[in-house]
Amino acid sequence: MSKFDRYLLSQLLQLFGFFSLVLVAVYWVNRAVGLFDQLIGDGQSALVFLEFSVLTLPNVIRLVLPVSAFAATVYVINRLMQESELVVMQATGFSAFRLARPVLYFGVIVMAAQSVLVHVLVPASQRILTDRSAEISQNLTSRFLMAGQFMHPSSGITLYIREVNTNGELIDLFLADERGADARVTYTARRALLVQGDAAPKLLMFDGAAQSLSRKDQRMSVTRFADFTLDLSELINAGGRGGLTLDELSTANLLHPTDELLQATGGNEAQFLQEGHNRISGPLLAVAAPLIGIAALLLGGFSRFGLWRQMGLAVVLLILMQMVNTWAGGVAMQSARAWPLTYLAPVAGVVVAVALLWLAQRPKRRREAMS
Structure with missing residues (x-):
């Protein structure tokens, strides 16, 4: 690798x-607000909130890397360009493709990092996150048994506990079932x-x-007991792990689904197939996006007013590439034969970048294109 x-x-x-x-912090804060309300509102500790926040980070990082x-x-x-460094390199004979070579190296590095995320870290973190969510949802003590306030674990159920002592014993309990x-x-x-x-x-x-208060004749019957066992399965939805999600599965399982996994x-x-191939094509966007950026900016030369038009063009092309990626993903989810469309956006992005680099090497054509 040369010094340049x-x-x-x-x-x-x-x-x-x-x-x-910066982008990870912005995404994380946006998600952490809702996560904080959900966990702390359910009586979880700050350590649980921190654990869940860490488990969501791989997916957040995956989203922001291409941007x-x-x-x-x-x-x-x-x-x-403003400091004339690239202008000097162009004057020494560097073509647009030669200037883009380190950007290609950079895109490959980002692609490798994102591949590790989408194939290893994100599925593993999603599995742990789902297991922990199911575990916490079954922990009724932290979810519902909070002393000194009326709670509604489900529709038609009202629960009040005056005190919960250190042994986990509930003191002065009130439970009303109006269903x-x-x-x-x-x-x-x-x-x-x-x-x-x-x-x-x-x-x-x-x-x-x-x-028991009869709704028909408003008659009340009272049964006193020394001890009584109440099954909460019909009163409180304790939650559970539920079924598997595609985010938890490995890429190999997604590309070769079995009947058991489908069920x-x-x-x-x-x-x-769309999810599996999207994990492969997604990191390719990290190569296409930087190439589009440098290709669009090389269309312009040195200007004391900056390269605002070229930067605007780069942003528009990035948005269009993302729109194509979203459209292709939606179509691929409708048909098992449409999975090649998941590669359309990165391939189109690279093709557009190559075309712009070719155009940037021809000053006359470049001036005509930007005029």
Whole structure:
């Protein structure tokens, strides 16, 4: 690698790190707000929130890498053009394709990093995140058993606990079930314990009463008990892991789906193939985006007013490439034979970049194109 390639590559990597950090922070804060409300509102600790935030980071980083690579390329090339460094290199005989070579190296590096994310880190983090979500959703103590406030674990259910002591014992419990069409049932108990049953949690109540109010004749019957066990499977949705999602599966499983996986996820072959090939084509966008950035900027020469028109063209081309990628993904999900369309956006991006680089080497054609 020549000194020029190393110099430009080092500039690109430095700015890429900066833009990645900024964009990841913006994406993460946006998602963390909703995650914070959900977890803290359910009574989870700050450590659980931190754990979930870390598990969402690989997917966030995967989304921002191509944009960060594009932004870094446009910023660096514009600055070098303003400082006449690229103008000097062009004067020494460097063609547009030669100037784009370190950008290609840069895109390959970003593509390799994104490939590790989409094939390894993101599926692994999604599996752990799904398992932890199911585990927490089954933890009724942290979700619903908060002392001193009325809670509604599900529609028609009202729960109040005066105190939860250090042993996990519930003191002065009130539970009202208004879902019945014939009667409204209210349970009260001086003490209660929540235990995990074979299929669902059970509530053990001591020294209490069950009051049943008939809706038809408004008659109330009271049954006092020393101890009583209430199955919570029909009262509270404790959640569960549920089925598999495509995000959790390996790329090999997506490209070669079995009947068992199709049944477990509830998906079809087209969805599997689209997701699998999208994991391969997605990192290719990290190569196409920087090439589009440098190709569009090389259409212009040195100008004290900057390369705003060229930068605008680069942004428009990036948006169009993303629109093509979104459209192709939607079509590929409809038919198992349409999976080659997932490669349309990166291939088209590279073709457009090559065409712009070819145009940038011809000053007369370039002036006509930009006029």
